[in-house]
Amino acid sequence: NITTATPGAAVLSNVTLTEHVAATEASVAITDVDAKLTDVDAFTISIDGIAVETSGLDFSKVTDGASLAAVLNGLTDIAATYDVADSGTINITTATPGAAVLSTITLTATSTDVGTTGTPVAGEDATTANAGTTGTLVAGEDAKTADAGTTGTLVAGEDATIADVGTTGTLVAGENATTTDAGTTGTLVDGENATTTDAGTTGTLVDGEDAMTADAGTTDTPVDGKDAETTSDSHIGDGNFDVITNFQFDGIDHLDLGYGTEVLDSSEHKDIKSVTKGIVTFEDSTTAAQNDTAGFTSKLTALFTELADSNNTAAFEHNDNTYVLQGDGEVGQQDSDLLIQLMGTGMDDLAEVFILP
Numbered sequence: 001n002i003t004t005a006t007p008g009a010a011v012l013s014n015v016t017l018t019e020h021v022a023a024t025e026a027s028v029a030i031t032d033v034d035a036k037l038t039d040v041d042a043f044t045i046s047i048d049g050i051a052v053e054t055s056g057l058d059f060s061k062v063t064d065g066a067s068l069a070a071v072l073n074g075l076t077d078i079a080a081t082y083d084v085a086d087s088g089t090i091n092i093t094t095a096t097p098g099a100a101v102l103s104t105i106t107l108t109a110t111s112t113d114v115g116t117t118g119t120p121v122a123g124e125d126a127t128t129a130n131a132g133t134t135g136t137l138v139a140g141e142d143a144k145t146a147d148a149g150t151t152g153t154l155v156a157g158e159d160a161t162i163a164d165v166g167t168t169g170t171l172v173a174g175e176n177a178t179t180t181d182a183g184t185t186g187t188l189v190d191g192e193n194a195t196t197t198d199a200g201t202t203g204t205l206v207d208g209e210d211a212m213t214a215d216a217g218t219t220d221t222p223v224d225g226k227d228a229e230t231t232s233d234s235h236i237g238d239g240n241f242d243v244i245t246n247f248q249f250d251g252i253d254h255l256d257l258g259y260g261t262e263v264l265d266s267s268e269h270k271d272i273k274s275v276t277k278g279i280v281t282f283e284d285s286t287t288a289a290q291n292d293t294a295g296f297t298s299k300l301t302a303l304f305t306e307l308a309d310s311n312n313t314a315a316f317e318h319n320d321n322t323y324v325l326q327g328d329g330e331v332g333q334q335d336s337d338l339l340i341q342l343m344g345t346g347m348d349d350l351a352e353v354f355i356l357p
Contacts, residue, residue: 025079025093026100030107034088037068039109045078046104047094052077065090233258237335249322249346249353256355257326257338259311263350271302278350280316291319300325304333315350322347 004010026047033040040059045052052075062068065082069090072080076095083089090107094100234242247253263278271286280303282288288298296318303314307327315324322345326338347353 023097023099025095025097026102027091027093028102028105029086030090030092030105031086032088033065033068033090033107036109037064037088038062040068040107041110042106042108043072044104044106045092045102047077048101049103051104234338234340235335236333236337236339241339241341243341243343245343247322247342247344249342249344249348251352253353254355255324255340255353257313257324257340259313259326259328259338261351261354262310262312264306264312264314267306269302269306271298272306275314277348278313278315279347280314282316299323300333304337313350313354315347317345320345324350324353 002012002015004012040062042059043054043057045054054075057071057074059068059071062071065084065088069080069082072078072090072092079093079095081091083091092102092105094102264275264280265278267275267280271282271288273281273283280299282299282302286298287294288302289295290298299316299318303316303325304327307314307325309329309331310327311329313324313326315322317323322342324338324340324342328334328336328338330336
């Protein structure tokens, strides 16, 4: 109730009672950020037409929406919060209350296709760089490794699981090359997998036949239904013992070693835990149990001590591969001892891999 202080007629007008309202911050929301949270690598924003310096933001530790907001809060001009609504939302407000115009707002997530001719086609992911001259990817096909072959163009519906570097080794539709075909005349045939390298001049593979070993002989051409076998001394002293890939431990593939078929059946060496059907395991507390260079050396030292002057054979696993060692009949490690590496593991009985007389 308002009255004049002095009695008498008076006209009261333009009477107002004003409430002060505090200024609010300008704000903006960026939605649908969840799908690309860990790929974010850039952010831009301008306040009243002036770009905020954002180049110093480090997005490498972003793992979720909260950590992304924390990175953005490194800027003094804005405040950021995360909300799960709308597939992930980053809410951004100005740090200072009052009217403001927010513009050029971007939150960028990028990835790079580094293939020269390997442009991904709709529905196709390029999982590695396609660096091949003619190896352009075909729609519906994934390139699992680089196709570096001159004539090894990939065919629709076929995956190249290794590099095809053969001059004439063009892949055929429906056929996977599981190893490198480096032979001059060793062209793969439809329905046939080359499981090892055919390096022979005349050793062309025959339809329905797998080359289990390298045919390096001039006239030792594989015949239909027959595997090409070659002989190697595989002496440990050569510094280049044999390595056999795709060896089948289920009685399909065999070894024919030069010093016989006697298998080590027991051991009293302190580093050896047990010998079962020729397969040696090592005490866990010893260096020989390790899967490194020192462990490999210790395994050989223990076995050469145990083999002594015999021609016995033993097998052991190291770093997810199987090794077969055969003594030459002389005490200690000699250049003429035999060592073969079989890629992979799974041997149950050493005697089963021998070609018996």
